[in-house]
Amino acid sequence: MSPVFLLFLLLSPLSAAAPDADYAASLIKFKSSLLNASALDDWRLPVDRLCSWNTPKWTGCLCANDSFVGLRLENLGLGGTLDLGAIADVPILSLSVMNNNFTGTFPGGLNKLAKLRSLFLANNSFDGEIPENGFDGMKGMRKVVLAANKFSGRIPLSLLGLPRLVELQLQDNRFSGRIPDFWQSDLTVNFSNNKLEGAIPSTLADVNTTSFLGNGNLCGKPLSPCKESRSRHKTAFIVAATLGIALAFFVILILLVRRRHSKPLKYEKSIDSFEVDEKAAAGANKKMEHGKLHFVRNDRERFDLEELLRASAEVLGSGSFGSSYKAALFSGQEYVVKRFKHMSSVRKGEFYEHMRRLGRLSHRNLLPLVAFYYRREEKLLITDFVGNGSLASHLHGKKSPNQPVLDWPMRLKIIKGVARGLAYLYKELPTLTLPHGHLKSSNVLLDANYEPILADYALVPVINKDHAHQYMAAYKSPESTQATRLTRKTDVWSLGILILELLTGRFPANYLKKGRGPSSDLDTWVKSVVREEWTGEVFDKDMNIPRHFEGQMLQLLKIGMCCCEWNVDRRCDLREAVERIEELKERESDGDYSSYMSDGDAYSSVTMTEEGFSVSKAL
Numbered sequence: 001m002s003p004v005f006l007l008f009l010l011l012s013p014l015s016a017a018a019p020d021a022d023y024a025a026s027l028i029k030f031k032s033s034l035l036n037a038s039a040l041d042d043w044r045l046p047v048d049r050l051c052s053w054n055t056p057k058w059t060g061c062l063c064a065n066d067s068f069v070g071l072r073l074e075n076l077g078l079g080g081t082l083d084l085g086a087i088a089d090v091p092i093l094s095l096s097v098m099n100n101n102f103t104g105t106f107p108g109g110l111n112k113l114a115k116l117r118s119l120f121l122a123n124n125s126f127d128g129e130i131p132e133n134g135f136d137g138m139k140g141m142r143k144v145v146l147a148a149n150k151f152s153g154r155i156p157l158s159l160l161g162l163p164r165l166v167e168l169q170l171q172d173n174r175f176s177g178r179i180p181d182f183w184q185s186d187l188t189v190n191f192s193n194n195k196l197e198g199a200i201p202s203t204l205a206d207v208n209t210t211s212f213l214g215n216g217n218l219c220g221k222p223l224s225p226c227k228e229s230r231s232r233h234k235t236a237f238i239v240a241a242t243l244g245i246a247l248a249f250f251v252i253l254i255l256l257v258r259r260r261h262s263k264p265l266k267y268e269k270s271i272d273s274f275e276v277d278e279k280a281a282a283g284a285n286k287k288m289e290h291g292k293l294h295f296v297r298n299d300r301e302r303f304d305l306e307e308l309l310r311a312s313a314e315v316l317g318s319g320s321f322g323s324s325y326k327a328a329l330f331s332g333q334e335y336v337v338k339r340f341k342h343m344s345s346v347r348k349g350e351f352y353e354h355m356r357r358l359g360r361l362s363h364r365n366l367l368p369l370v371a372f373y374y375r376r377e378e379k380l381l382i383t384d385f386v387g388n389g390s391l392a393s394h395l396h397g398k399k400s401p402n403q404p405v406l407d408w409p410m411r412l413k414i415i416k417g418v419a420r421g422l423a424y425l426y427k428e429l430p431t432l433t434l435p436h437g438h439l440k441s442s443n444v445l446l447d448a449n450y451e452p453i454l455a456d457y458a459l460v461p462v463i464n465k466d467h468a469h470q471y472m473a474a475y476k477s478p479e480s481t482q483a484t485r486l487t488r489k490t491d492v493w494s495l496g497i498l499i500l501e502l503l504t505g506r507f508p509a510n511y512l513k514k515g516r517g518p519s520s521d522l523d524t525w526v527k528s529v530v531r532e533e534w535t536g537e538v539f540d541k542d543m544n545i546p547r548h549f550e551g552q553m554l555q556l557l558k559i560g561m562c563c564c565e566w567n568v569d570r571r572c573d574l575r576e577a578v579e580r581i582e583e584l585k586e587r588e589s590d591g592d593y594s595s596y597m598s599d600g601d602a603y604s605s606v607t608m609t610e611e612g613f614s615v616s617k618a619l
Helices: 003-011 021-032 157-161 232-258 278-288 305-310 348-359 391-396 408-428 465-471 478-482 490-504 522-531 547-563 574-582
Strands: 061-064 067-072 094-096 118-120 125-129 143-145 150-154 167-169 174-177 188-190 195-199 217-219 293-295 312-318 323-328 334-340 369-374 379-384 444-446 452-454 605-609 612-616
Touching: 293 348, 348 369, 391 444, 391 490, 408 444, 408 452, 408 490, 408 547, 408 574, 478 490, 490 522, 490 547, 490 574, 547 574
Parallel strands: 067 094, 094 118, 118 143, 125 150, 143 167, 150 174, 167 188, 174 195, 195 217
Antiparallel strands: 061 067, 293 369, 312 323, 323 334, 334 379, 369 379, 444 452, 605 612
């Protein structure tokens, strides 16, 4: 063991001391997935301690300060697979299987090793592509050594999400495509002898030349400059072709928007008319040629405006803000480009700063802003593509035969994710009156696992006020008409309407109308159900509701009503709403929900008032 590596282990924060016997069984299971493991014959149970101070009792174990900290299984002739799931509960800081005979794809479940700081897979025969999310969430990872294997495909962008990364060795593999824009300071890299191409990121311009040799199609510092076009004719041809393709796209966009009735929109529910200015579309390409994309995240592969305009495009929908389309880049990455025409009142510097602020947000229930394009007349916001559509389309759109029914557990999962995303916005954007401002079911996207992802958030500061007053969900709240005064509880009102929509399956019709004004259909209908002493008619029959779910569903309904309190002072705040939502469970074991209306319930009284309904706390 090198002194530097030992120092790294000694300085690393160690998990609390625990009997090594708790980990030994997991290590034995891990060993069972290995071939030719005779070198590990001393791995036997029972064992009370794996370490005698810094001396391991089992071959290949690493010890520091009398604690087990990792595995160094090098030069042992091992093969088979790496069952990382078997050691997910073991506090491993370093894992090395260098110089063995492992084959197959990149080990799955790596990010289950939450404490891992160093990974050494060099000099084996691993092959195939590394998943894009292979290193997601591994914030403590410092060293990744994958040299001398047969890995192919693109360098995974999840490596950009490792803030402490100091060493990356990918040489002597078959990686292709461009080198991502690594941003980590003091990062040592080696990309030599692969199939990489394109310009070397400027952040790596000071790296030694030898780290890029053997690729053939890399250019830029520290290698030779990238070649420019050989002739003006070629440059003119490229520009003309690009503009022609972009113009064709906008013409197609116009035709598709005009033929909106021909195909239902899945990504977002189109609920407002959108007029396309044909003259503006025809001239948009010439204007865009002089602009550029501004990236606000470091964990995405960079591309330029020309690549975006040349990408294959699919119209996703049009709504109150503008039109959206999916752009599939030649690299295979898919993004959503949303065009805004009602952001002209904000100054350029303020717009740039606000976009950078949104780019710093990171939460599993928020749609990440990747980049933006700025012109005074219009803006483009580029985000990730979420292929499973919006909550609105799943609740109110035409159901496909293979589309699962949104049952109670799934709907509770969705509203919990919405609440968490909203709480994160409130925490990270403390100076905004409306951290979201446009919360509705068409702005709640669902990923493949039906995890909700909030879109179109925090745009109130950059949307023209007149347009915001006409279309944004926050301006449908009661306070927008009563006192023309929005508060941080206005988003809570939108959350309440979303809860009622999710439970009842009914769409808030006032979102279809221009101008301000609270909902006049959904909450009125819910109030009529309240008068009927909480009949089961309130819940969406598509949920196929078993009896033992009704107690928790009733609790959520009352939370939604409390969020929809017309009197802002009596309306619950977001923290209270989130806490109560988090307490809900998918089922109630005793199957009895009558007790939820008893005097002992925290919100036991529901009464009608001139202003609407009121949910009172029991004394």
